[in-house]
Amino acid sequence: MPKIGMEPLRRRALIDATIAAIGERGSLDVTMSDIAGRAGVSSALAHHYFGGKGELLQATMRKLLADLGADAVKTLRKAPTSRARLAAVIAVNFSAGQFREEIVHAWLAFYVEAQKSQELRRLLRVYARRLHSNLMSGLLPLVPRAEAERMAEAIAAMIDGLYIRRALRDGLPNPASAAALVEDYVEAKLRKMRAAND
Amino acid sequence: MPKIGMEPLRRRALIDATIAAIGERGSLDVTMSDIAGRAGVSSALAHHYFGGKGELLQATMRKLLADLGADAVKTLRKAPTSRARLAAVIAVNFSAGQFREEIVHAWLAFYVEAQKSQELRRLLRVYARRLHSNLMSGLLPLVPRAEAERMAEAIAAMIDGLYIRRALRDGLPNPASAAALVEDYVEAKLRKMRAAND
Amino acid sequence: MPKIGMEPLRRRALIDATIAAIGERGSLDVTMSDIAGRAGVSSALAHHYFGGKGELLQATMRKLLADLGADAVKTLRKAPTSRARLAAVIAVNFSAGQFREEIVHAWLAFYVEAQKSQELRRLLRVYARRLHSNLMSGLLPLVPRAEAERMAEAIAAMIDGLYIRRALRDGLPNPASAAALVEDYVEAKLRKMRAAND
Amino acid sequence: MPKIGMEPLRRRALIDATIAAIGERGSLDVTMSDIAGRAGVSSALAHHYFGGKGELLQATMRKLLADLGADAVKTLRKAPTSRARLAAVIAVNFSAGQFREEIVHAWLAFYVEAQKSQELRRLLRVYARRLHSNLMSGLLPLVPRAEAERMAEAIAAMIDGLYIRRALRDGLPNPASAAALVEDYVEAKLRKMRAAND
DNA sequence: AATGAATGAGCCTTCATTCAT
DNA sequence: AATGAATGAAGGCTCATTCAT
Numbered sequence: 001m002p003k004i005g006m007e008p009l010r011r012r013a014l015i016d017a018t019i020a021a022i023g024e025r026g027s028l029d030v031t032m033s034d035i036a037g038r039a040g041v042s043s044a045l046a047h048h049y050f051g052g053k054g055e056l057l058q059a060t061m062r063k064l065l066a067d068l069g070a071d072a073v074k075t076l077r078k079a080p081t082s083r084a085r086l087a088a089v090i091a092v093n094f095s096a097g098q099f100r101e102e103i104v105h106a107w108l109a110f111y112v113e114a115q116k117s118q119e120l121r122r123l124l125r126v127y128a129r130r131l132h133s134n135l136m137s138g139l140l141p142l143v144p145r146a147e148a149e150r151m152a153e154a155i156a157a158m159i160d161g162l163y164i165r166r167a168l169r170d171g172l173p174n175p176a177s178a179a180a181l182v183e184d185y186v187e188a189k190l191r192k193m194r195a196a197n198d
Numbered sequence: 199m200p201k202i203g204m205e206p207l208r209r210r211a212l213i214d215a216t217i218a219a220i221g222e223r224g225s226l227d228v229t230m231s232d233i234a235g236r237a238g239v240s241s242a243l244a245h246h247y248f249g250g251k252g253e254l255l256q257a258t259m260r261k262l263l264a265d266l267g268a269d270a271v272k273t274l275r276k277a278p279t280s281r282a283r284l285a286a287v288i289a290v291n292f293s294a295g296q297f298r299e300e301i302v303h304a305w306l307a308f309y310v311e312a313q314k315s316q317e318l319r320r321l322l323r324v325y326a327r328r329l330h331s332n333l334m335s336g337l338l339p340l341v342p343r344a345e346a347e348r349m350a351e352a353i354a355a356m357i358d359g360l361y362i363r364r365a366l367r368d369g370l371p372n373p374a375s376a377a378a379l380v381e382d383y384v385e386a387k388l389r390k391m392r393a394a395n396d
Numbered sequence: 397m398p399k400i401g402m403e404p405l406r407r408r409a410l411i412d413a414t415i416a417a418i419g420e421r422g423s424l425d426v427t428m429s430d431i432a433g434r435a436g437v438s439s440a441l442a443h444h445y446f447g448g449k450g451e452l453l454q455a456t457m458r459k460l461l462a463d464l465g466a467d468a469v470k471t472l473r474k475a476p477t478s479r480a481r482l483a484a485v486i487a488v489n490f491s492a493g494q495f496r497e498e499i500v501h502a503w504l505a506f507y508v509e510a511q512k513s514q515e516l517r518r519l520l521r522v523y524a525r526r527l528h529s530n531l532m533s534g535l536l537p538l539v540p541r542a543e544a545e546r547m548a549e550a551i552a553a554m555i556d557g558l559y560i561r562r563a564l565r566d567g568l569p570n571p572a573s574a575a576a577l578v579e580d581y582v583e584a585k586l587r588k589m590r591a592a593n594d
Numbered sequence: 595m596p597k598i599g600m601e602p603l604r605r606r607a608l609i610d611a612t613i614a615a616i617g618e619r620g621s622l623d624v625t626m627s628d629i630a631g632r633a634g635v636s637s638a639l640a641h642h643y644f645g646g647k648g649e650l651l652q653a654t655m656r657k658l659l660a661d662l663g664a665d666a667v668k669t670l671r672k673a674p675t676s677r678a679r680l681a682a683v684i685a686v687n688f689s690a691g692q693f694r695e696e697i698v699h700a701w702l703a704f705y706v707e708a709q710k711s712q713e714l715r716r717l718l719r720v721y722a723r724r725l726h727s728n729l730m731s732g733l734l735p736l737v738p739r740a741e742a743e744r745m746a747e748a749i750a751a752m753i754d755g756l757y758i759r760r761a762l763r764d765g766l767p768n769p770a771s772a773a774a775l776v777e778d779y780v781e782a783k784l785r786k787m788r789a790a791n792d
Numbered sequence: 793a794a795t796g797a798a799t800g801a802g803c804c805t806t807c808a809t810t811c812a813t
Numbered sequence: 814a815a816t817g818a819a820t821g822a823a824g825g826c827t828c829a830t831t832c833a834t
Contacts, residue, residue, distance in 0.1 A: 006793060026313020029227070032829060042795045043829085053829065105313060111362055112310045115224020115303060124366060153371075154356060154379050161359030164309055168322060173351075181352050188386040195393065201812055201818060208818090229803060240820050245805060399797060399833055406797090422709020425623070427824060438799050443826060501709060507758055508706045511620025511699060520762060549767070550775050554748065557755030560705055564718060569747075577748050584782040591789065600814060626808060636816045637808085647808065 007049065011059070013039040014046055018060040023102020026167075028057065028109045054117065061110050061123050064103065068127070071097055072134060086138030086186065089131070093159050094179040104166045131156055143193050151189055158182050205247065209257070211237040212244050216258040221300020224365075226255065226307045252315065259308050259321050262301065266325070269295055270332060284336030284384065287329070291357050292377040302364045329354055341391050349387055356380050403445065407455070409435040410442055414456040419498020422563075424453060424505045450513065457506050457519050460499065464523070467493055468530060482534030482582065485527070489555050490575040495562065504563045527552055539589050547585055554578050601643065605653070607633040608640055612654040617696020620761075622651065622703045648711065655704050655717050658697065662721070665691055666728060680732030680780065683725070687753050688773040698760045725750055737787050745783055752776050 017038035021030040032053055036043040050056040072092045079085040092098065114120040132152050139148035162178045173181075215236035219228040230251055234241040248254040270290045277283040290296065312318040330350050337346035360376045371379075413434035417426040428449050432439040446452040468488045475481040488494065510516040528548050535544035558574045569577075611632035615624040626647055630637040644650040666686045673679040686692065708714040726746050733742035756772045767775075 004793085010793090027310050031827085044795055044797095044831085045793080047830065048794075108310055108313075111366065112225050112307055114366060115306075121366065128363075128366070150379065150382060154383060157356050157359030157363055157379065158352060159359065160362045161355030161357065164358045164362065165326075165355055168309065168312060168319070168326070181348065181355065184348060185352060185383055185386075188383070188390045191390055191393075192386045195389075202816090204818060230805085231803080241804085242806085242820055243818080246819080251804070400795090402797060423706050428826085429824080439825080440799055440827080441797080444798080449825065504709075505706055507762065508621050508702055510762060511702075517762070524759075524762070546775065546778060550752065550779060553755030553759055553775065554751050555755065556758045557751030557753065560754045560758065561722075561751060564705065564708060564715070564722070577744065577751065580744060581748060581779055581782075584779075584786045587786055587789075588782045591785075598814085604814090625806085638810085638816055638818095639814080641809065642815075 010039070010041060010045065011049055014041070014049065014056065015060050015063050018056060019064070019102055019106055022060075022106045022109055023100075026105050026109070028113050032056075054119075057110075057113065058117075058119050058123065060106070061120055064106060064110075065123060065127050068092070068098060069130065071095060072130075076134070082138050082141040083190075086135065086142070087183065089134045089138055090155065090159070090182050090186070091179055094162075094175040094182075096175065099163075099166065099175045099178065101166075104163050107163055108167045128156070131159075142190060147189075147193070151186070154185065155182060158185060208237070208239060208243065209247055212239070212247065212254065213258050213261050216254060217262070217300055217304050220258075220304045220307055221298075224303050224307070226311050230254070252317075255308075255311070256315075256317055256321070258304070259318055262304060262308075263321060263325050266290070266296060267328065269293060270328075274332070280336050280339040281388075284333065284340070285381065287332045287336060288353065288357070288380050288384070289377055292360075292373040292380075294373065297361075297364065297373045297376065299364075302361050305361055306365045326354070329357075340388060345387075345391070349384070352383065353380055356383060406435070406437060406441065407445055410437070410445065410452065411456050411459050414452060415460070415498055415502055418456075418502045418505055422501050422505070424509050428452075450515075453506075453509070454513075454515055454519070456502070457516055460502060460506075461519060461523050464488070464494060465526065467491060468526075472530070478534050478537040482531065482538070483579065485530045485534060486551065486555070486578050486582070487575055490558075490571040490578075492571065495559075495571045495574065497562075500559050500562045503559055524552070527555075538586060543585075543589070547582070550581065551578055554581065604633070604635060604639065605643055608635070608643065608650065609654050609657050612650060613658070613696055613700055616654075616700045616703055620699050620703070622707050626650075648713075651704075651707065652711075652713050652717065654700070655714055658700060658704075659717060659721050662686070662692060663724065665689060666724075670728070676732050676735040680729065680736070681777065683728045683732060684749065684753070684776050684780070685773055688756075688769040688776075690769065693757075693760065693769045693772065695760075698757050701757055702761045722750070725753075736784060741783075741787070745780070748779065749776055752779060 014035065017035045018030070020038055021035050022028060032043045032046055035056070036046045039046070046056060050059060072089065075088045075092050075095075076085060079088040097103075110120060110124065114124045135152040135155055136148055139151055142148075143151065159182065162173060162181065166173055166178070212233060215233045216228070218236055219233050220226060230241045230244055233254070234244045237244070244254060248257060270287065273286045273290050273293075274283060277286040295301075308318060309322065312322045333350040333353055334346055337349055340346075341349065357380065360371060360379065364371055364376070410431060413431045414426070416434055417431050418424060428439045428442055431452070432442045435442070442452060446455060468485065471484045471488050471491075472481060475484040493499075506516060507520065510520045531548040531551055532544055535547055538544075539547065555578065558569060558577065562569055562574070608629065611629045612624070614632055615629050616622060626637045626640055629650070630640045633640070640650060644653060666683065669682045669686050669689075670679060673682040691697075704714060704718065708718045729746040729749055730742055733745055736742075737745065753776065756767060756775065760767060760772070
């Protein structure tokens with residue numbers, strides 16, 4: 001009997017396998033066979049569902065983006081104030097679901113691949129813009145626009161930088177201390193603002 | 199024309215070609231033939247002088263590291279105070295010689311490759327440690343040790359993050375604004391310290 | 397035409413092609429492409445099924461060994477006496493199926509390669525031990541153990557030596573005369589034994 | 595000052611290096627660079643003196659042949675009787691100078707290479723013919739011509755076979771026992787002859 | 793829905809060989 | 814007499830991709 005409705009299951013399995021493979025290998029040069037093997041299917045099926053390696057990688061990147069987005073929405077919903085919203089945006093990036101080895105490796109690998117693939121670059125820009133706007137929504141009520149822009153840029157850079165460092169060291173910066181570092185920056189800046197206003 | 203003493207010239211040419219190739223491609227998956235071609239020699243010669251692709255990449259990374267180190271030493275020499283030293287360390291990373299597209303791409307690519315290559319990881323650790331100690335030497339006279347550690351980590355993360363962002367966008371953040379962002383963080387932190395001391 | 401169950405066919409075809417190629421070339425330095433071409437497939441397929449050149453060569457050697465073993469078993473089954481068994485063991489090595497140019501060349505080539513490859517050396521030892529035990533089973537009822545050991549060694553050496561000579565000359569020693577030579581040695585020794593017993 | 599008369603020294607050194615390399619590697623696939631390195635010269639010089647790898651191998655084979663021939667002549671000179679001459683011919687092949695690992699390996703490797711190289715095959719035939727005639731000169735006074743032919747062939751085969759076995763096992767058979775094995779064959783045959791004559 | 797079979801293209805690497813000095 | 818420099822040619826191997834079933 002022909003199995004029906006397998007497609008979405010297979011797609012998900014393949015994407016998860018892709019993340020796992022990238023996470024383990026530390027880079028994108030994983031083979032379609034490896035990925036398919038992890039998902040328990042033939043590599044031909046991966047092609048059947050995604051068309052090619054490039055598309056599978058894109059789909060994977062989109063999944064990463066979507067998960068991060070979903071996490072963000074969920075966390076932001078519970079944030080009552082601007083300051084809390086800002087904290088939430090930062091926290092999400094270092095949450096247990098995101099700041100994991102395989103995810104971190106995948107992000108880093110995608111950053112590099114984005115140099116070659118226009119589509120991946122586009123996706124990464126979407127993420128960057130969303131992060132920026134999330135940060136701005138938390139910052140604008142607290143500081144002048146110019147300052148907010150600067151801070152958003154700095155926060156984003158710190159997050160990316162901490163991801164790299166997480167990938168490089170074998171385990172270190174733990175999520176909590178990483179987030180604390182960013183928060184420390186925010187606090188320093190806000191305190192300065194308040195001081196200026198006095 | 200003398201046909202002797204070519205080795206150092208070829209080595210340099212090949213390493214430069216490697217950086218150029220990586221810079222243009224945006225990642226390490228450049229072929230030996232491409233690199234050799236850019237250097238005006240056969241791929242066999244590249245193997246002859248370096249032994250293999252892995253070693254050539256390592257040599258290239260070492261060159262990057264050495265150049266950055268030399269730049270740092272040169273700049274630090276002119277820094278009279280702790281604060282100036284701190285500024286110098288930051289500035290070097292965004293100097294005209296370092297914060298260039300091909301260099302930035304190469305760094306990023308090496309970060310990823312370091313997941314796979316132990317030797318590259320080792321080299322990257324050397325760089326990280328050196329940056330850390332340079333930052334600490336500027337920070338320790340200004341703030342307590344614990345605070346200095348935190349700031350060094352944050353500054354390093356921001357630098358790495360700004361490199362990533364430089365690689366991703368096509369041109370943006372210019373060196374000056376990137377360095378300013380880090381300096382802004384430093385200022386905010388130092389001011390806070392001073393305030394705490396009053 | 398069904399496209400399934402090709403594997404065993406391809407494996408056999410590739411191994412046969414390997415023997416043919418070695419036989420024609422006279423040594424193991426045949427290319428995978430040549431072998432694959434003879435088998436009517438791409439060299440990639442050969443890699444797919446065997447993993448690499450080394451493994452294909454091993455599989456080929458194993459095939460040679462297996463064929464010789466099967467021949468031996470078949471012939472030994474019909475041997476009623478010890479003396480007949482002894483004759484059978486010798487005869488098998490010079491039978492039409494074994495003492496052919498390509499087979500002889502392959503054996504010789506493998507002997508040399510065995511210096512480099514541990515696995516091949518292991519396989520060759522298996523063959524040597526089997527030959528020895530087959531010879532001993534025919535000899536022990538006829539002569540004292542020490543003498544049997546000596547004869548087994550001598551017979552084995554003569555067989556190997558005749559293989560070499562077969563490979564070297566272009567056609568000469570025909571199977572019959574080669575076998576006769578070994579038999580002549582056996583007869584001389586046995587007669588001497590009997591004489592000693594009188 | 596230009597060194598004069600280096601040529602014969604270099605040639606000898608290169609040939610010795612070739613034997614050493616083949617002996618160690620166990621086969622002819624040694625590189626010119628390896629050989630030249632062992633001889634303490636550049637690979638270019640090896641080409642200069644020999645023209646190419648093929649010629650160097652041939653020269654090496656010729657050296658092996660010449661040494662064996664010289665050994666034979668020296669030993670034969672001291673042999674007073676036919677029987678002693680026969681024993682001498684056999685003994686030479688298992689003498690300390692010949693039955694050494696590197697020499698044995700070299701012989702074996704050359705046997706295989708002879709399939710491909712006409713010149714090597716020619717050289718090997720020269721050796722075979724010489725061995726045959728040496729054996730015949732010892733045998734003809736003792737046994738009828740037909741029998742002598744048969745014995746010469748058998749002895750030659752045993753010698754070759756023992757060489758192979760020496761190469762394969764790691765050390766065994768020792769020279770003495772190897773020679774004894776051949777002598778044992780000779781004795782058995784001669785005794786039989788004498789018995790027939792009684 | 794799924795896969796075994798099969799391949800073309802490409803890359804790294806090795807090595808004998810040449811040549812100018 | 815000797816070598817460093819340099820390369821062309823070739824081989825093993827990998828991998829994404831296609832196709833028939």
